[in-house]
Amino acid sequence: MTIITVAAAGIATILLAVQLKSIRGEYAVYMVMAASFFIFFYGTGKLKNILETLEQIQSYIKINSVYLVTLLKMIGITYVAEFASSMCKDAGYGSLGGQIEIFGKLSILGISMPILLALFKTLESFLQ
CATH class of the missing domain: 1.20.1280 (Monooxygenase)
Known part of the structure; x- marks a missing residue:
């Protein structure tokens, strides 16, 4: 996975989180945190x-x-x-x-x- 893939995954997560924020705000936060942890642990690799x-x-x-x-x-x-x-x-x-x-x-x-x-x-x- 390259930086372009990670950046695209991050942007996609943010776009989904924005959509979820109006329905269930806490789910949007959880989704962003999950994506952040994924990227964090990928980075430590x-x-x-x-x-x-x-x-x-x-x-x-x-x-x-x-x-x-x-x-x-x-x-x-x-x-x-x-x-x-x-x-x-x-x-x-x-x-x-x-x-x-x-x-x-x-x-x-x-x-x-x-x-x-x-x-x-x-x-x-x-x-x-």
Whole structure:
């Protein structure tokens, strides 16, 4: 399935949801959420390609695997937080979606702190 297929499925779901909204509004929300979960889990299936590419990058340039694992965690947190936030906003709970976004940003910041400290330690060794 390509991005065109996923986009077409999403648009078709939205068009059906608009039609259902006038009859049974809650069914439209459920339909959009089901399509969103389908696309989300399909997207996570693409992680295999990303992992293989990161392993190739690591073999070309001798980089510590901790950095790549941290980068992958950041990507995962971003993907999940954005998905959950969008779902909340679509369901009419924008404030909860905003809180999920803030928590995702704080989680990324927390994960990146050891790398920032390692960078400062490296800079300190160069300056001495």
